[in-house]
Structure formats: structure tokens, C-alpha cells
Amino acid sequence: MKTAILTKAKNQKYPVTLGVILGTLLLLGSGACTQNRGTYSNWGIYKADGESSSYSPLDQINKENVSKLTLEWVFEPNDTIADGRPQNSESNPIIIEDVLFTTSARGRLFAVDAVTGLLKWSFDPFDGERGGGIKRGVTYWEDGPDKRILFTGGDKLFAIDASTGVPIPSFGKEGKVDLNQGMRGDPDKISVIPTSPGIIFEDLLILGTEVSELYGAEPGHVRAFNVRTGELVWTFHTIPQPGEVGHETWPADAWKYAGGANNWGGLSLDASRGMVFFATGSPAYDYYGADRKGMNLFGNSVVAVNARTGAYIWHFQTVHHDLWDYDLPAPPNLVTVKQNGRKIDAVAQTSKVGFLYVLDRETGESLFPIEERPVPSSDVPGEEAWPTQPFPLKPAPYARQYLDETDIADYTPSSRDSLIQVFRSLRYEGLFTPPSVGGTLQFPGSRGGSSWGGAAFDASTGLLYVRSNDSPEIMRLKKVAPEKAITNLSVYKQGESIYTTYCVSCHGRDRNGDEQGNPSLVGLKGRMSREDVLTKIKQGGGKMPNFSSVISDKIKEEAILAYLFENEIKERSRRETSFLNEINNNQDASRETQSIDSLPRYLNLTAYGYFRDSKGRPGIKPPWGMLHAIDLNTGEYAWSVRLGNNIELQFGEQETGEAGSAGPTVTAGGLVFIAGTRDNKFRAFDKDTGEKLWEIDLPGFANANPSSFQVDGRQYIVLSVGGNSDNTAGSVMAFSLPD
Structure with missing residues (x-):
């Protein structure tokens, strides 16, 4: 059955529907399908490993044969409601032995046979209700026969038996923990909903969160829960309380009312040092801070804490007193670089502004020079913008950080004239121009630089791969x-x-x-x-x-x-x-x-308002999205290429590039895989040169990071793909080389 169905799938441009029937067949005969498997090399953590490397050591799929890569199987969750609209999933699947675990766009948890793509079991955290919410993956923990999937549904944290899909009753209350408990606000009136999975250290699940971004929002506590019981073990206050490091960078009572400064992009772990690293977003309110005068630690900061206790170790703040929603959107990459003949364990942090911050892992000191430069002051009454901001001198920014009139798009004379008129009407003095009542142009923008997909790092070469977006906005x-x-x-x-x-x-x-x-x-x-x-x-x-x-x-x-x-x-x-x-x-x-x-x-x-012409076209000339390879040993660029294409706006042979959030995966086979472009393509690039070696049309928008795994000597590349009019729930698609 498998051979006939998958042969058909490989010969189609779009994947065939496997359907619920095949999942039922697997439940009846799963033992025969899996009993002979025994060797694995798998992607067991969100973004590959504790270092958030998004790196696979597998090389069966490589530069020489990637052109032969074909569709192996498709799993469709089929969990949308009748007349539902197409859904997008941001899930980066994990694979444990020969089982793939993922969440659907509606937040359901699925266990799938990693070789056949057939359903093993599913779990609905919403008990049949509509559900939903962004989920970028799940976390796995085991101790002997006790194997668990930890994941969030809404404002609840669940512990699910990885073998059966049944909640573990000894965890929290009947298998779940209320994440609203232990925060500052009334648990019945707040809603704390993580979007990225936590990370495991020993018997702890360390978890960030997502909160409101308006005045009076909840603070962005980072918390650790006992994996066995669900008990809250420690809390790190990203808005420091009296006596804690950083309290003096806020008004004295700000910890009682200020919010945000939350880790929503995920975490990284150095298990040997017992250190966990996370990056935070802006304090609330994002665009005006009269009630939070000061530098506002630990907003917009890379933070290192003791993984066992949550005790502060060091921090580096990338934006002081943020007024632009310049969150640090992805987990830090833990890297090792060579400088002056010695190896240094470091942290590489991507950003929305297009700066890459490379910091000593033990001290938080930058490995490349950084200057504090004067920036424009605010003209809004009551606001006190911080007078300087940090500017790394290396690596050079990977996104454009400044515009002038030569950058304005010129689709037609009338379009350009109207865009120029708007451009001239706005306050614009570069990267850190504060918001204003009259209107400010923000660039690269809150969607600029790179987003939650983060970067991929190849330790064998010292190259870090990151996508960039140029997406100006108007603030008023x-x-x-x-x-x-x-x-x-x-x-x-x-x-x-x-x-x-x-x-x-x-x-x-x-x-x-x-x-x-x-x-x-x-x-x-x-x-x-x-x-x-x-x-x-x-x-x-x-x-x-x-x-x-x-x-x-x-x-x-x-x-x-x-x-x-x-x-x-x-x-x-x-x-x-x-x-x-x-x-x-x-x-x-x-x-x-x-x-x-x-x-x-x-x-x-006008928050998140695009700078576009009257027909909705980007207000600046392309490229609007690129993929870069940066040598972390030298701070120099190995290559940069345009990523994605809007064929309707393309002039000549050069692609436009497309903005996107999903990040890359790099492999030992010499390849960088990346999706997340609105042309609905999945691509592979030569990791040494940036040459595009393979691409395939997808049935929907794949707004997710790829994973790679191997079962019994066969390598797979797997990707979450959004829905379309025929299959609104989307799918998980696995690619491999022909038999």
C-alpha cells in the first residue's frame, strides 16, 4: 500500500491526500511497520538541539544528489472545521527514534510514523472546541520507560505520554498546569500563552511566554517547571523587583504595573555549564514609555541564567528603552568561534534591526567592537528616549538600515510621486527615529531584520545562515x-x-x-x-x-x-x-x-502599517528578502543571495526577494534548506556559495523551519506546510532520495 501511494505522490506537483483511513490502518497494524527499525539520527529538540543550531549532521542528501529529492510522504491533520479557511502552521517537528511529533495550525498534538507519515495518535488540548494559536513545536523528556511530550495549548501546559497520547495524571491537575497561576495578575483575568516550546534541563522544563503589549500587560516572567509534577520551581523576573539586578533601570514601582520584556522566541541551553540563554522583547507599551523611564532591563536583552535556579549570570541589552517594538525574536545560537588562535564559546543573537550580536558565552562581552552612538530624541511630550544605542561594528548589518529617495519604488511615475510625498511627510532620521504624532518612518521595521525562525549555524565552518527582511512601516x-x-x-x-x-x-x-x-x-x-x-x-x-x-x-x-x-x-x-x-x-x-x-x-x-503604494505594493525597491552566510570567526560575509520572488513585481531576470519569518536549516551534506516565502516554494542552496541547487512548488505557504532526520540509514527533510482551499488544515511533508 505504501509503495503505490507514495509513488503516485512523487509524480505529482502537489501532494496527494493520505486521509484519515490510512491513519486508521496504521493503528491496526503499526507493529508490523516498525518492528525491524533500530538505528536513528534524529531532530529531537526545537531547532535541532540545545544550542539552537538548526544543524543536521546528516549528509546522505548532499550537493551532488539534492536535485533528485522527491516527496516521500504527506501527513494531513484533517482537523479544521467545516467551511474553515486555510491555516498556517509554524511547527518545527521533532523526531524521537522513528516517531515524529508536531502540532497542527489549530494547536492539536500529533504523533506520526516518521517513515510512512501515518498517524499513530493525536491529542486535542481544547476538548473539541475550535482552539488555535501559534505553536512552533513541542518538547520531549524521558527517564527510562517514562517518556513525555510537553507542550502548551492556550494558557495550559500539558504532559502527554509519548507512547499513547494520554495525559499523565500525576502532572499538575490531571495532566495540565494553568500558566496564568504564578503571574502578577489575577489568573482568572489574564491569559499567558507561550508560542515557542520550552527547553529541558535535567528534570526542569524552562519556558518563556507571550503576553499583551499594551499598558498594564503582564510581565514576561521566564519560569521553570518540574517535568514530573508540574510544580513551579523558579521564576526569573524580566522586569526586576526590588533588590534584583536591573531594578534601578526602571521607576521604583514599575514592577507593579509594567509589562512585556518577555521571551516568546524560545531558549538555548549549555548543559555542561548549567546555563540557559534567552532573548526578550520590548517592554509594554511598545511605542511610548513615559511610565517606564530608564533603560528598562531586561527588555530587548540576551540573558544568561543558572538553569537549576534561575539566578542571574549576565545580560546584554541590544536596545535601551525600546520605542520601536524591536524585539529579539529568536533563541540565541550557541556557537564556537576562533579569534587570535583560540576557540571561544559564544552566543550569536539575531535581531529585527539586522544586527548580529556575538557575545562571550561566559561573560556576555561582545567579541567584536560595539559603539554606543547618539540617536535622535523624542518630540512627544513626556517621553524620554534613551540618548544612545549600541551599534556593532562587525558583522555588518544583514538588513538594510537606512533609506533615501533613491530607494523608493518606481512602479509608475504616479506611484513613485505618491510614495515620495508620503516619505517626505514623515519624520525619518535613521534606525532609531522615535515615534511621533506627525508620523515616523520605521526601517527596517518591526517585521524587519529576521524573525522567530532565527539562524542556523555550521560548527565545521563557522558560518551562520540567516534570512533578512526589509519592510518599512509608518508609526503615528x-x-x-x-x-x-x-x-x-x-x-x-x-x-x-x-x-x-x-x-x-x-x-x-x-x-x-x-x-x-x-x-x-x-x-x-x-x-x-x-x-x-x-x-x-x-x-x-x-x-x-x-x-x-x-x-x-x-x-x-x-x-x-x-x-x-x-x-x-x-x-x-x-x-x-x-x-x-x-x-x-x-x-x-x-x-x-x-x-x-x-x-x-x-x-x-498605525502599528504594523506597511509603507506601500495605493495598490499595496512595497514602497521600496527590492530586494525585500535575502539569505546570508556570515563567517563568525572573521565577522565577514561569505555570500548573500535573494530569497524568494514576487513574479508580478519582477523586472528583468533578477528575483525580488520576499520577506518572511521562517528560518533555515543547514546540513553536513553541504545544503541550506529554507521555505517561508509567499511564492510557496521550498529551496536548497549550496552552503558554501549560495547557489540555488533545488526548489519545489508547495501546495501552500510553508511558514516553518525544516527538520532533518534519519531512520535505518535513510535521510528525510520534513516541513510543515500551510493549508489551501482543498486542504485547509495544511500538512507535514517529508522529502527523501529515491530508493
Whole structure:
């Protein structure tokens, strides 16, 4: 059966549907399929290993034969609801022996036979409800026969028996731990939802989190839980409390009300040193910091702590008093470099600004020169932008950091004229131009540099591989009153305000969605029930985050439903109303009395707004996305190539490059594999030269990092792929060389 089906799959441009029937057959006969397997070389941790290397030591698939790489099998979770829209998965599968573990776009956990692609078991953390939310992978732990998968569903941490898919009752409460417990706010009013998996050290699962980014958000605690019991063992406060390192870099009481500074991209581990490393995002609120004057440690920092105790060891802050949402989005790569004839264990940290920070692993000192340079001051009342920022001198930035009018796109004369007019109307003084009321151009942008996919490192050559994005944005602040609530709006208008604040940037002012895969909401009433819409908003799904804190009471639920289910065209105004509602919800959840209500507040009402022309085309000339190889021994570039192509905007033979979030995987076979471009292709490059050696069309957008593994001498490359109109749930696709 396997041979016939997979031969057909290999001869098709798009993968065939394996379906639920094959999964059922495997359950009936799995022993015969696996009993003779015995040798493995596998990808057992998110991004390959504790060092977050995204490196595979396998070389069966190599430069000479990669052109023969074909589709081996496809697994389809088939877990979308009726009439559901295509979903995207960011999961980087792990493989333990001959079993692949992954999550679907809706957050379900699956165990799959790594050789056949057939289902072994599945687990639904949402008990049949819609579910969703971004999940980039799972974590594995074992002690003898006790083998567990640790993963999060919503705001719960689960321990699942890796053999059976059944929750382990001795862990937490019937197999799960409430992650809202142990935070600053009321557990019944907050929602703490990790997006990247934790990392194991001995019997500890060390886990970051994702929190709101508005005023009054929860702080970004990094926490360690006992793998056996679920007990909270230690907490590192990324917003330091009195007596802790860094407390003096905030107002004295900021630990009571400030939020953010969270690790949402994952962690790295040096087990021999007993050190765990993580990188943090910006403090909340992202774009205005009158209530958090100071450098704001440990926001935007690489931090090293004792893995057993959580005790502080060192930090390096990449942005002081962040006003740009310049999060550090990926786990640090643990690397070894050669300088002046000696080997140095180091940490390499990618960033949204396009700087690569290379730091001594034991001390946090930079291995290349860094200058603190003066940067522009803020012109917004109450704001005190930090007067300097760190600029590494090596390696050179891997993303563009400055624009002038020669960089403005010129699709047509009228398009260029309008873009120039907008460009000239904005405040722009380079990388660290603060947000303003009149409007500021932000570049590379909060989607710039590189994202959660991070970098891949080849220890044999010292080369680090990273993608870059150039995606300018427009920031425009507006002052809002710090009122507890605004009550002079109709229910419909409150729903409209919620939509224009949280939804319009993805689904559009006309609710028609966009070319980035965000679906249309027009005619929603005919496709989804009220209950399903509320569940989707509260739990998220695919690239859509959880918005449970936004619609935290019945009034707000009715408001957003009134807007989404009434197909009226209304004046869109007072966008800040729903911002204030979430701010009030955050503060209501706090156990501490707030003392900052008298401070001014500004909101960036165009957050994540693209700089584009009237037809939605990028406002700057390509390339918009590239792939780089950087020699960490010298700080020099080995090569850079354009990654991806928008054929509709291509002029001549040179590809445009495409922005994306997913990262690369490098192998001992001399290859760099990477997906995550909107042309829906999966590519392999020569790791020494950057020459493209192989590409294949995919059935959907593959917004995930590849994994590589070997079972009984056969190497596979596996990738999570998003859904399409025929298969909305997406798939996991495995590639190998022909028999």
C-alpha cells in the first residue's frame, strides 16, 4: 500500500491526500511497520538541539544528489472545521527514534510514523472546541520507560505520554498546569500563552511566554517547571523587583504595573555549564514609555541564567528603552568561534534591526567592537528616549538600515510621486527615529531584520545562515485620555472600534483580507456561528493570536459580534477605544494599586502599517528578502543571495526577494534548506556559495523551519506546510532520495 501511494505522490506537483483511513490502518497494524527499525539520527529538540543550531549532521542528501529529492510522504491533520479557511502552521517537528511529533495550525498534538507519515495518535488540548494559536513545536523528556511530550495549548501546559497520547495524571491537575497561576495578575483575568516550546534541563522544563503589549500587560516572567509534577520551581523576573539586578533601570514601582520584556522566541541551553540563554522583547507599551523611564532591563536583552535556579549570570541589552517594538525574536545560537588562535564559546543573537550580536558565552562581552552612538530624541511630550544605542561594528548589518529617495519604488511615475510625498511627510532620521504624532518612518521595521525562525549555524565552518527582511512601516502616535472606560458608544460602534484596533491591519478596512493569507470576513454570518467566531477570537489560530483579553466581558463579546455579523458600512473612528478597553482589562487584572493614571498615554494607531503604494505594493525597491552566510570567526560575509520572488513585481531576470519569518536549516551534506516565502516554494542552496541547487512548488505557504532526520540509514527533510482551499488544515511533508 505504501509503495503505490507514495509513488503516485512523487509524480505529482502537489501532494496527494493520505486521509484519515490510512491513519486508521496504521493503528491496526503499526507493529508490523516498525518492528525491524533500530538505528536513528534524529531532530529531537526545537531547532535541532540545545544550542539552537538548526544543524543536521546528516549528509546522505548532499550537493551532488539534492536535485533528485522527491516527496516521500504527506501527513494531513484533517482537523479544521467545516467551511474553515486555510491555516498556517509554524511547527518545527521533532523526531524521537522513528516517531515524529508536531502540532497542527489549530494547536492539536500529533504523533506520526516518521517513515510512512501515518498517524499513530493525536491529542486535542481544547476538548473539541475550535482552539488555535501559534505553536512552533513541542518538547520531549524521558527517564527510562517514562517518556513525555510537553507542550502548551492556550494558557495550559500539558504532559502527554509519548507512547499513547494520554495525559499523565500525576502532572499538575490531571495532566495540565494553568500558566496564568504564578503571574502578577489575577489568573482568572489574564491569559499567558507561550508560542515557542520550552527547553529541558535535567528534570526542569524552562519556558518563556507571550503576553499583551499594551499598558498594564503582564510581565514576561521566564519560569521553570518540574517535568514530573508540574510544580513551579523558579521564576526569573524580566522586569526586576526590588533588590534584583536591573531594578534601578526602571521607576521604583514599575514592577507593579509594567509589562512585556518577555521571551516568546524560545531558549538555548549549555548543559555542561548549567546555563540557559534567552532573548526578550520590548517592554509594554511598545511605542511610548513615559511610565517606564530608564533603560528598562531586561527588555530587548540576551540573558544568561543558572538553569537549576534561575539566578542571574549576565545580560546584554541590544536596545535601551525600546520605542520601536524591536524585539529579539529568536533563541540565541550557541556557537564556537576562533579569534587570535583560540576557540571561544559564544552566543550569536539575531535581531529585527539586522544586527548580529556575538557575545562571550561566559561573560556576555561582545567579541567584536560595539559603539554606543547618539540617536535622535523624542518630540512627544513626556517621553524620554534613551540618548544612545549600541551599534556593532562587525558583522555588518544583514538588513538594510537606512533609506533615501533613491530607494523608493518606481512602479509608475504616479506611484513613485505618491510614495515620495508620503516619505517626505514623515519624520525619518535613521534606525532609531522615535515615534511621533506627525508620523515616523520605521526601517527596517518591526517585521524587519529576521524573525522567530532565527539562524542556523555550521560548527565545521563557522558560518551562520540567516534570512533578512526589509519592510518599512509608518508609526503615528495619538494621545488618549487615561479614562477607565468610554461608554458613549453604541454596541455596534464599540465592536467597530475593536475591529479597527486589532483586526484591520490583517483583514483590511473593507474586511476583504489581503494577499498575505489573512482571510476575508465579508459574509461571515453565512459561514460561522456566533459561538465559533467567539472561540476563534479568544483562542486564535494559525497566524492569528489570542484576543481573549480584548473581549473579556459580555459587552465586548456582543460588540464585536454586532460589528462582524452586520454587513453595514460605518464611519471608522475612535480607534483608540478598544486599546483603552484592553488597557483597563490589564489593570483590572493587577493585584497592585496603580499609581500612573495621571501620566499621559499615546497609542500607535498605525502599528504594523506597511509603507506601500495605493495598490499595496512595497514602497521600496527590492530586494525585500535575502539569505546570508556570515563567517563568525572573521565577522565577514561569505555570500548573500535573494530569497524568494514576487513574479508580478519582477523586472528583468533578477528575483525580488520576499520577506518572511521562517528560518533555515543547514546540513553536513553541504545544503541550506529554507521555505517561508509567499511564492510557496521550498529551496536548497549550496552552503558554501549560495547557489540555488533545488526548489519545489508547495501546495501552500510553508511558514516553518525544516527538520532533518534519519531512520535505518535513510535521510528525510520534513516541513510543515500551510493549508489551501482543498486542504485547509495544511500538512507535514517529508522529502527523501529515491530508493
